[in-house]
Amino acid sequence: MHHVAEALLALGGAFLVCGLIARAGVPIGLPTIPLFMLAGVLLGPHTPGFVLVGDPADLELVARLGLVFLFYLGLEFSLAQLTSGGRRLAVAAAVYLCLNIGGGLALGFALGWGTAEAFVVAGIVGISSSAIVTKLLVETRRLGNPETRVILGIVVIEDLFLALYLALLQPVLGGASGVLDAVVGVGVAFAFLLVLSVVARFGTRWVSALMRTRDEEIVVVLALGLAISTAGAGEHLGVSDAIGAFMIGLILASTPTARRLRQLTHPLRDGFGAIFFFHFGLTIDLGDVLAVLPQILVAAGTTVVLAVVAGIVAARLHRLGRVGAANIGLTVLTRGEFSLVLASLALAAGLDARLGSFAAGYVLVLAVLGPIAVYSSPRLARGIPRRLVPGGSPERDRTRRVPLDMDVGTSSLHELGTDLLQVRVLPGSRLHGVYMNELRLPDGATPGLLARDGTTSAVAPTTRLRTGDVLLVFTRPAERHDTERRILAVHRSGRLAHWLGDTGT
Known part of the structure; x- marks a missing residue:
């Protein structure tokens, strides 16, 4: 019992310290990932002073849940958005990956730490942080900029590439003793990916049926069960648990529940993600980071x-x-979650211990330098010779400096204190033929948009619902339950539901 109390105090203290340090750093423009790491470094066993967690292994399971969430819930953009970019976007992403992975591999060999370590360094240096990138786009209000679509496309392709890269690295991280072991390791990894890809391609309707419920609690519990179980199965087969969680994310992203799932599980992702970075910080010795500081600075400059x-x-x-x-x-x-995940896996596999210190220092440097560079990018752009980028014009460059105040996603509705209901009129529903003014929704509920035959339009009191329509209703949280009950009553009993005694219960 005493051990349980100590573990709870350590976990609660970790959450509190992460939150307090992040609260102090975020207002001055620092992203949360390096702040969470810094909290772990300051309160870990390798730093003089108060030690909150003496043994990082005490938080390992919770930290691994953070790893699962980072990969499974890091899918902010659909594959349809990715493929809509066409060949030019694919070429741009391929150039980015080739330059950075290739440069990282050359750097890894130049460090002289070993062949296996060189491939890990290539991954640490080559993949940007989708979490920090997305956050920077929102904070700088550049979601409406024309280049943002390219940035998001590159990030999505990177996320897909990292699953493949982890599979290729599995023999290295798993400590394969020979060529045969390496081949078997790669084969198992790709077989695991293939099975999950088949499920994503042909089994989405069964997964959708499993997740089809209006109860948000059940949606979250089922999703967590799928993600953690698949991650555990991958780990048991010798494949990184991150791959299994990532693939389950791809599968669930193609279901109708995806939007609700992202909204419901973002707080869990952020909470457990903070513990993952805090746990990584617990393993870092600042003396070791200073010992590889020249390599960190060379990597950051490259x-x-x-x-x-x-x-x-x-x-x-x-x-x-x-x-x-x-x-x-x-x-x-910026670099972040994948670099730290890869370093963590490398350390667990018994590779050079300097990889952990290198990754931590490298991420810290770029996580601080990156936001500063992004905010200063209009000024820094003047240093790029115009002949290298002939497609723009001075006038267009000047207009791009004006930010567009635009936000996207369910977080916007949360900030406004509003819930969004999506109502689809299915065949046989008594909603068919009902005029909007006959719905008689509670005060605080406002019909917004109507999607019909591939087009959207604003609704009016005389708008008449038809089978196949999708109606969006905005409602205050306090009135959400009554709004759902009224819509359900009309769905079952038609416009006279109230007189027929149907209250939607």
């Missing part, structure tokens, strides 16, 4: 150069100009 070159190539392909090139290259500059 990443800046390669990211800007990739941004110039992407801007040329999409004719975005110098500001667009700077925004692309500097926004995807």
Whole structure:
């Protein structure tokens, strides 16, 4: 019992310290990931002073849940959005990955830490942080900029690539003793991916049927069960649990429940993700980071150069100009969750211990440098020779400096204190033929948009619902339950539901 109390105090203290340090750092423009790591470093066993967690293993299981959430719930953009970019976007992402993975591999061999370590360094250096990138786009209010679609496309392709890269690295991380073991390891990893890909391609309707419930609690519990079980199965087969969680995320992202799931589980992702980064910080010795500081600075400088070159190539392909090139290259500059995950897996596999210190220092440097560079990108763009990015014009570059105040996603509704109901009129529903003024929704509930035959339009009191329509209703949380009951009553009993005694219960 005493051990349980100590564990709870340590976990609660970790959450509190992460929150307090993040609260102090976020207002001055620092992202949360390095702040959570810093909390672990300061209160870990390798730093003099108060030690909150003496043994990082005490938080390992909770930290691994954070790893599962980071990969499983890091899917903010659908595959349809990815493929809509066409060949130019694919080329831009391929150039970015080739430059950064190739540069990271060259750097890894130059460090002389070993062949296996060189491939891990390539992954640490080569993949940007989708969490920080997305956050920067929102904070800088650039979601409406023309280059943002390119940035998001690169991030999505990186997320897909990292699953493949982890599969390729599995023999290294699993400690394969020979060629045969390596081949078997890669084969198992790809077989596991293939099975999940088949489920994603042909089994989505069964997964959708499993998740089809209006009860939000059940949706969350089922999703967590699928994600954690698949991650555990992957770990049992010798495949990184991150791959299994990532693939389950792809499967669930294609179901009708995906939007609700992202909304409901984002707080869990953020909470457990904070513990993952805090746990990683517990393992870091600042003395070891200082010992590899020259390598960290060389890696950071190399990443800046390669990211800007990739941004110039992407801007040329999409004719975005110098500001667009700077925004692309500097926004995807930051490194975070994948670099730390890969370093953590490498340390667990018994590779060079310097990888952990290198990854921690590298992420800290770029996580601080990246946001500063992004906010300064319009000025830094002047350093890019105009002949390298001929597609833009001075006037267009100037207009891009004006931010567009636009936000997307369910977080916007949360900030407004509003819930969104999506009502689909299915065949046989008594909603068919009902006029909007006959719905008689409670005060505080407002019909918004109506989607019909591939088009959307605002609703009016005389708008008549038809089978196949999708109606969006905005409601205050306090009136949500009554609104749902009224819509259900009309669905079952028609416009006279109240007189027939149907209250939607």
